[in-house]
Each structure stands twice: as C-alpha cells, then as structure tokens.
C-alpha cells in the first residue's frame with residue numbers, strides 16, 4: 001500500500017511549468033504536528049499525505065478548521081522567497097482563536113513553512129514561468145465530540161503544490177457579478193480564514209461561473225449595498241483622480257496582499273483609504289481590481305448588479321494604475337525589486 005502511494009507522487013520532470021493550472025499535486029513531503037494534553041508536539045516532515053482521525057472528529061461535524069494560503073517564489077538567482085509569512089502565522093493564530101482551536105506557535109509556523117518548502121524545492125517552478133509553489137497550512141479539530149463542543153486534540157498540516165495563475169488569462173480584465181447570498185455574517189467569521197466561509201461560497205460561486213462570470217462580488221450582509229469582497233480576493237478601486245480605495249468592513253478577510261498594497265499605494269502618493277464603497281457609486285472609479293495571494297492583482301473589467309453592467313477602465317485592457325501596482329508587488333514577490341523590511345523572507349536551501 002505504502003509502495004503504491006509513493007509511486008503516485010508527482011515528479012518534478014513531468015510538470016509543464018508555464019501551463020500549470022490551480023490544481024493539487026501530491027508532492028513528496030508535507031508537515032504534520034499534533035496537539036494533545038495541552039501542547040503541540042515537535043512536528044515533522046512526512047511523506048504520508050493522508051490524515052487519520054476518528055469518525056467523531058470535530059472537524060467532520062462542527063467545522064473546526066482554519067487555514068492559510070501563501071506562496072514560495074523562485075528568484076532570478078535560483079533562491080526562494082516567501083512573502084510576509086509572519087502575517088499568515090498571525091492570521092492563522094487569530095482564525096484558530098475565533099474557533100476555539102489551539103493556535104500553532106507563530107515562530108514555529110514560519111520555520112515549518114521553510115522546512116516543507118526546502119524539502120520540496122524541486123517543485124518550486126522556475127523564475128519567469130509565472131508559476132509558484134502554493135503553500136496551504138491548516139489546523140483541524142480531531143478530538144472526538146458528539147455534542148457541540150470544541151475538540152481537545154488538533155492537527156496542524158502544511159501541504160504544498162505548484163500552481164499557475166488563479167485567474168486564467170492573467171492580467172486580462174474579467175467580469176464579476178453581485179450575489180444575493182452572503183459568504184459571512186456581520187459579527188460572524190468573515191475575518192477568519194475558516195472552511196465554513198468557503199463552504200457557504202460554493203453555491204454563489206458556481207452560479208456566477210455558470211452565468212459566465214469569473215467570480216462573485218459579495219455585498220455587506222446587513223444592507224446589501226456596500227461592496228465587501230470578491231469570492232477569493234479583496235476589492236480595490238482607483239478613483240478618477242488616482243486614489244486607491246478598498247472596502248472597510250468587519251466581515252471581510254484581512255488580506256495580506258491588501259495590507260501590502262495600501263503601503264505600496266501610499267508610496268506612490270495614491271492616498272490609500274479603507275472606506276465604505278457603495279455598489280451604487282462605482283462611477284467614482286476609473287479602474288478596479290481583485291487582490292490576494294492567488295489573484296495577485298487582477299483587473300476587474302466590469303461588475304453587474306441587478307442586471308446593470310458597470311464597465312471600469314476597459315473590458316479588454318488593464319489600466320495604468322493597476323499595472324503599476326502589479327509591477328511593484330510582483331517585482332517584490334519575485335525578488336526583482338527590494339521591498340520594505342521583512343517582506344521578502346529567504347528560504348535557506350542548504
């Protein structure tokens with residue numbers, strides 16, 4: 001059984017790096033740690049990419065699961081960069097606390113990410129291919145429950161898989177549509193990266209795709225009037241006088257890409273602001289975009305709301321501010337440009 005499993009593992013020489021999609025491949029190593037009797041064990045690399053747990057594990061019934069998403073980028077000199085992994089460590093800590101799970105220590109999180117990336121280094125796509133190694137750390141409640149209670153045992157895993165761009169077509173604008181559904185409640189778990197939010201987003205996402213849109217625009221869950229975020233990314237708009245605006249709301253995911261772009265926009269003199277953005281006030285923007293680890297920066301060509309389609313800069317071309325923000329952000333992530341202190345974290349390969 002073990003031998004067969006090993007044979008199914010991906011081989012680096014079989015990848016067509018420039019044509020990768022956003023799919024899972026079973027790579028040689030994952031990271032695995034366990035929490036019981038009030039503490040996390042040492043954790044270790046493992047070649048077993050399956051998880052064994054009780055049928056009564058909390059995660060299977062009451063959804064104790066929190067996760068992260070970050071990438072390893074191949075630099076021109078062949079080395080590898082992570083982008084602000086300490087922020088992912090912190091957000092996972094916050095998400096775990098929201099679901100009453102034992103947080104994995106933040107400093108050990110970054111070390112574990114480095115360890116699993118180094119072990120799978122042959123699977124980090126080459127510089128210039130547009131592809132990266134996606135890193136998915138997650139915590140699950142494995143303690144047995146039958147009533148609605150938090151687990152007392154947890155597992156922390158990190159899987160990695162090589163990915164191409166999330167939105168096919170890269171820097172081409174795509175079409176979005178507002179949804180009558182909410183992904184998270186006001187006062188709910190929108191700020192946390194927890195699986196329940198994504199389960200709730202599957203139906204609205206699939207309806208949008210069926211109707212030819214690339215993703216959903218969620219509106220605020222109370223008034224259904226203000227933009228919250230996109231299916232898997234935060235939203236930004238560039239005003240006609242070149243200012244960067246992004247929604248402020250308690251029910252959106254605090255995106256690390258967004259935090260970084262607020263700082264980059266400030267360095268460009270774009271007077272960034274987190275503020276309320278009404279779906280009825282899109283005329284103020286000359287450009288709009290999606291921002292996130294997977295999306296990087298992707299131009300939003302149009303938003304359709306109640307059957308009315310609003311086109312931003314162009315349905316076919318990326319606008320100049322969006323391009324400028326993308327060039328700076330991806331320049332830092334790929335290691336071609338020096339970023340602010342702490343943004344580029346080297347993964348030692350020796």
Ligand SMILES: Cc1ncc(COP(=O)(O)O)c(C=O)c1O
Pocket residue numbers: 069229230231232233234253254255256257258291292293294
């Ligand atoms: C719902 C949602 N919003 C925003 C983001 C962007 O967050 P980040 O920039 O930290 O990747 C993500 C994840 O990538 C997401 O799933």
